[in-house]
Amino acid sequence: MYPAPFAYERPTSLGEAITALAADDARVLAGGHSLLTAVKSRATTPGTLVDVSELPSLAGVDRDDDGLWIGAASTYAALLADERVATVVPMLADALASIGDPQIRNRGTVGGNLVQADLGADLPPVALVADAVLTIHDEAGEHQREISDLYGEEVGADHEPAAGLGTSALLTGVEFPASDATGSAYVRRTHPATGYATVGVAARLWLDGDMIEELRLGATGLCRRPIRLTAVESAVRGQSIEDAASLATAHAPADVTSVDVHDDPNVSGSFRRTILGTVTAAAIDRASGVDE
Numbered sequence: 001m002y003p004a005p006f007a008y009e010r011p012t013s014l015g016e017a018i019t020a021l022a023a024d025d026a027r028v029l030a031g032g033h034s035l036l037t038a039v040k041s042r043a044t045t046p047g048t049l050v051d052v053s054e055l056p057s058l059a060g061v062d063r064d065d066d067g068l069w070i071g072a073a074s075t076y077a078a079l080l081a082d083e084r085v086a087t088v089v090p091m092l093a094d095a096l097a098s099i100g101d102p103q104i105r106n107r108g109t110v111g112g113n114l115v116q117a118d119l120g121a122d123l124p125p126v127a128l129v130a131d132a133v134l135t136i137h138d139e140a141g142e143h144q145r146e147i148s149d150l151y152g153e154e155v156g157a158d159h160e161p162a163a164g165l166g167t168s169a170l171l172t173g174v175e176f177p178a179s180d181a182t183g184s185a186y187v188r189r190t191h192p193a194t195g196y197a198t199v200g201v202a203a204r205l206w207l208d209g210d211m212i213e214e215l216r217l218g219a220t221g222l223c224r225r226p227i228r229l230t231a232v233e234s235a236v237r238g239q240s241i242e243d244a245a246s247l248a249t250a251h252a253p254a255d256v257t258s259v260d261v262h263d264d265p266n267v268s269g270s271f272r273r274t275i276l277g278t279v280t281a282a283a284i285d286r287a288s289g290v291d292e
C-alpha cells in the first residue's frame with residue numbers, strides 16, 4: 001500500500017520546527033520506525049512530516065551534577081556508544097542494548113520511543129523509575145513535564161503515540177536526575193514474534209548493607225502504558241536482599257490484578273502475569289550488583 005501524499009519538511013532550527021508543527025495535520029518525524037509504518041498503511045495520514053532527526057538542539061548528551069541530559073533525537077546506538085549513559089543510569093544502558101536489532105538501534109530515537117510508547121517498549125519503564133523530566137517546546141514556549149504525567153489511563157490506538165503530548169508539541173530533551181541509589185538494572189524477556197519485550201522490568205535499588213531501604217520498579221509489556229509495581233516495592237522495603245526474589249514472585253500478581261493484561265496469539269495475558277515475578281526478581285538481582 002502506498003502512503004497518502006504528504007509534505008516533508010526538514011527544519012534547521014528549533015523555531016522553524018515549532019512553526020512547521022503548528023500546522024493542523026503536521027507530525028514530528030524522528031527515526032520513523034513507528035510513524036512511517038503507520039503512514040504507509042494509512043493508519044495515520046499526516047499532511048506534513050517535520051523531520052527533526054538532524055536538528056542540532058535535539059542531539060547529544062550532557063552530564064552535570066544534576067544528572068544526565070539526553071537530546072530527544074539521540075539514537076539508541078549513539079547512546080550505547082557514550083559511556084556516561086551506563087555510568088549514570090545503568091538501567092538505561094541495559095534497556096537500550098535490549099532494543100530490537102542493529103538497524104533499529106541505529107535509527108530509533110529516545111524521543112520517539114518515549115512518545116510512541118508501544119506495547120513492550122523498553123525505555124518508558126526506565127524513564128518512569130528514574131523520574132525523568134521532559135523538556136517540551138510548543139508555540140507557548142518551553143516547559144517541563146514529569147514523565148509520569150504522560151502515560152495516563154486513556155491511550156490511543158496501536159499506531160498512535162501513548163504519551164499525551166499533542167501533535168504540535170516537540171520533545172527536545174530528557175533529563176535523568178542524578179541518583180544516590182546503590183544500583184539499577186533493566187531485564188526483559190523477548191517476545192518471540194515481535195522482538196519487543198514480552199515483559200520488561202526496570203529496577204532502582206537503595207541498599208543499607210543487606211537491607212533494602214527503597215526500591216522503585218517499572219514494568220512494560222503488560223498493557224499499553226508502563227506501570228509501577230508498587231505492591232512489590234512495599235513488600236521488599238526493610239527486608240533482606242536475600243528475600244527479594246521470593247517476595248517479588250509472591251507480590252507481583254497484586255500489581256496486575258486491576259490491569260487488563262495484553263493477550264496476543266503468541267503470548268497470552270496469563271503467561272505475562274506468570275513471568276512478571278521472575279522478571280522482577282531478575283531485575284532486582286541485577287540492580288543489587290551494579291553500581292551507579
Ligand SMILES: Cc1cc2nc3c(=O)[nH]c(=O)nc-3n(C[C@H](O)[C@H](O)[C@H](O)COP(=O)(O)OP(=O)(O)OC[C@H]3O[C@@H](n4cnc5c(N)ncnc54)[C@H](O)[C@@H]3O)c2cc1C
Binds near residue numbers: 036098108
Ligand atoms: C522491527 C522493529 C522492532 C522494534 N523493536 C523494539 C524493541 O525491542 N524495543 C523498543 O523499545 N522498541 C522497538 N521498536 C520501536 C522502535 O524503537 C521505534 O524507533 C520507536 O518506537 C519510535 O521511535 P522513532 O524514533 O522511530 O519515532 P518515529 O517513528 O519517528 O515517531 C514515533 C511517534 O513519536 C512522535 N515523536 C517522535 N519524536 C518526537 C519528538 N521528539 N517530540 C514529539 N513527538 C515525537 C512521532 O510524531 C510519532 O507519533 C521496534 C520497531 C521496529 C520497526
